[in-house]
Amino acid sequence: MPMNFHDPKNQVSYATRTADESWLQLISEHLKVKGKFAADIGCGGGIYTEALLTLGAKHVTSVDFSAEMLKGAANHLGATDRVTFVQGDACRLPLPAEHADIVLERALIHHLNDLRPCFAEAYRILKPGGTLIVQDRTPEDSLKPGSNTNVRGFFFEKFPRLAETETSRRHPAESVTAALRDSGFRQIKELKLWETRAIFATPEALYADLRHRTGRSILHELSDAELEELIAYIAGKMGSVGSGPIIEKDPWTIWLAQA
Template sequence: MGIDFADPGNRRTYAARTADREWAGFVGVDGSAAMVSGARERAASPGRARGSRAGGGALRFVVADAADTGLTAGAFDAVLQRALIHHVADLRAVFAEARRILRPGGSLIVQDRTMADVARPGSPEHPRGYFFERYPRLLEVERARRPRAEGLQAALAEAGFDVVRQHALAEVRREYASVDELAGDLRSRTGRSILHELDDAELADLVDFVASKYPDAARPRETDHWTVWTAR
């Protein structure tokens, strides 16, 4: 069924984490008014960031298309497209807009999962892999939307970027106080759009399956695997 990013009920799906103070002064762009609303609520809540960067301003959020942000040309040192491009039909247009708003010599950072990242086997440090072990059909959903390196690099070149570097990133997503806390996070589908492909009964089954992989007293530490492309 997929996640409905326009549904106000999903507005906090990607707004639950604590931001580092280094993000002060950045501009967040999303095409969903609901998602931007959730981000604004989170940014205004106590404890939303670990202090404020010296000389940095508040986070600012804009509702706009990634291919037409409306932001000032040449105004930014860096653009980060995190978990964006697997939702995008026209990569060249999105990359061209990033190049337009970057200053000369600025960097575009694209962070997403390839199929190699997605297909990593499940383990106590990588519970996401258990999703596909239990429900193999989810792999086909991923296969239809995940970027291929050659197509991505071609689209970057067409948009005018000449230097592209690619590397793997292992990112600690969260450390949980207990298996029950991990289970609760999975039930909420927080930050995991792929779980919206499951109905409620399937999700409950998946949560039980994942929980069974841990001893009762475990304190799970979840690591996500990504591919990052840096372009100039």
């Protein structure tokens, strides 16, 4: 069963970590965030709202369609007057035109069939010359082989049906670029990033994380029994790891597009 983002039980699923230094470094190399007004569309648990603040954003408007996700984000970030939380649809944003210098859409577009309405809204709320950051996995990113760092790859080796689900919801890089161009964006730059997702002190810590399906919506497609089969499969594949630690990384494609 697909993950229910409105279920209070999933409120903290995307609010249990911080953005990796590799992400902060890549963004800071290509974009000045300090002193800017930003919008984090599809903010989930607020992890990348926090990252934008870390990079010096003056204020972040964090938008999500799920009230439960916004509650999780508010709890994650704590009391701050530098963030405003707004419930809304990425394709019909309840924000004024020219609202932000920077718009972030991370791990959002794989939830959408048609990217153009979403990108058109991002273009509308950006100030002239502002930048849209889109981050997601392409089908090619998703199917990289499993390894002691790319744990996600083992999901699809064990259960090929998950690979079909995963690739069917991911947009090819050229489709994303075309939709950005059609929405008015220019100077589109495509980057690749292996981002550290988490560091687990022991394999058992990884397996506990998998059992909770923490931040892994694809695992909601498995029954509890199938999830245990997957963990046993991964344990067999990672037998040479020893007692840890395990540095898990995810492959991403990032597009920077100027309004």
